[in-house]
Amino acid sequence: MKSTAVATPSMWERMDPRRLMGGVSQHRVLASAAVLAVLPLLVPYPALAINVLIYGLFAAGFNLVFGYTGLLSLGHAALFGTGAYGCGIAIAVLGLPWYAAILVGLVFSTVSAALIGGLAIRTRGVYFGMVTLALAQCLYFLFYQWVSVTGGESGLRGVMVPSIDIGPIHLDLFDPVQKYYFLLAFVVLALMAFSRILDSPFGAVIEGIRENENRARASGYNVWFLKWMSFVLSGLFCGLAGALNAIHLGVVSIDSLFYTTSGTVVMMVLLGGMGTFFGPFVGAAAFLSLEDITANWTSHWQLIAGLVFIACVRFFPRGIWGSILARLRA
């Protein structure tokens, strides 16, 4: 009894960063949700906060393949873009309600992920990157040429969801704050699923594959299938991000499928910290804020953003969040 009383930490001891980190990583979804819930107060305007939310989720989905499974895909725009187009086409062309449209987006992105993953996972390293890039560009041109449905180069317009009624709750999506928390609900659900995946035996094995693929194979795991599963699950998260983006912007631009989008998500994850749970959101926030703030100062913002990126990769190879975690755990 007495010994427990001694062991009970004081308030300040509880605030010890190492202790805090322990608690936070036990409740990583809750902690992430709490930070994201106050994000609109920290960034200059709500639309930017929503972009951080959506690109954070996209980067988290990409991180499953890149950070946790160890596969550098350069074609993730295909998963984000098909999710966006699936949702957009369902609303603007087929006239489906928003919840059905999100499902259509998920189907589009998951099927794309299954196909791209199925064809690319036989290859390794830089070849994997090249094959995913090439296949993603194939999808880009497919959607580019499919003008009657996708709008081609002009983009898909009319993805309008002005308001949403869930039981007694009425949400006005033209109000940026209501839209933010509506989208946050999906992101938190996705993070719960993501956390569950990482905690599962599957999550442990994909990290094992990243560390030593031959050993995983020797232990009797079907490495091809597990990598493919990781790619397909990644497609689900990236597709959800794409679908939410379509609802957020009200349009789907062909750029969402272009290879520059794939490049952006790689940069976000590298900036935030690959293989960390919250790093992708930190990376998305850092990348988008940097771009936003420097673009207001100068039209040479890309130069500044590039220098910051080089500095980050050079001095913080673990990324911003990865470095903070390493410092706190040391």
Added chain:
Amino acid sequence: MRDSAKAVTGSSRRTILKFTAALAAGCALPAFHRRAFAQPASIKVGFPVPLTGPYGSEAADQVRCAQLAIEDFNKAGGLNGRLAELLVRDDKLNAAEAVTRTLELIEKDKVDMIVGSLSGAVLLAVNEACKARGVPYNGLSISDRINEAKDFGPTTYHEGLAPHLSVGALGRYAFAGSSKKVAYLIADYEFGYEMRRAFQSVAEQTGAQTVAEIKHPLGMQDFSSLFPKIISAKPDVLCVLNFGRDQLNVLKQASEFGLKERMSIVVGALSTTQRIAGGADAYAGVIGASNYYWAAETKFASAKAFNAAYAAKYKGGVPSDYGSYGYGGVRSMLELARKAGGVGAAALADAASTGFKFDLYKGPQEIRACDHQSIQAVFILKSKAEAEMKGPNDTFEIVSIVQGDESKLRSCAELGHKA
């Protein structure tokens, strides 16, 4: 054990306090910004244009001209004393970024209207966001699609030329005379197709005959492999329907290949910045359509005043064609607000519904009631050779100024608007 823990907590308390203070300051900052810069009395005009990207120099001149429009409006007393201010944003020539910036302007800065954009896809995306939120938007990019009923909304205005109007005027000039043989070199995307459609309808009216039609992918380097096919078709006119570096490469290589001696070359869109980048030799003798050229000052008093104000404010130089869209786009919306007696979307649409005529910088213009398209003059220009130029700004000769009128646009019914 406890001691060491205390040592750690001692330093961390300060860290935590610092962190909390920083967080609080961070939270307060945006609120402070909002309060410090809010000027409810002014008319706020959002201006998203692609300051970075391939059209950066055009966009920069648009900003200069838009600033001038704001100044001229304010000098004239504003809207019953309410002055205007310009909020410039970089849309990076990317539709998603442009919508994000548009939402920033609407939701955070509470702009009264938005003017801008320099590509068809961005124009349509920004229009969509403004239409949904009831904010008036005047698009500056060349587009036929925005006039169609599907994309048009009561808040949509279009200062940019419709290719049907500009290319129509150009085609009637270039195809005049006995039935001409025409070859087309088309960039394989929406811009090229829109131009091609517009040329086709002129060709049908004038009896011009198509002898070759070649599509090329965007960003092609070497066009010379396509020239033998064009030469063997023996056209009188070669229509080059592309833009930017592609246009430059075609014209440079066509000059070297001696195509200009065999046929006349027409480009769908001719711009000053392009001509300066390409040099006089590549462009010499090339005919094209434009929305504005400074030498119009000999014909229109408004153009003379506009050029003079530009030169005074920016210490010399002349406004470019794309730049002048910035002036026309901003100034015409503000003048419309003056006519309407307010900046509300409904009041502006009401004022436009009875037809709105003005002459701000390029001779008479009019906003058509059904699709809010600005009916305006099209300048048919011929690029001068080095020897003919009297100065660095003397790049083109105005061969014709075709006054726009309703009959040269697609009719309201054709666009899907109810009568």
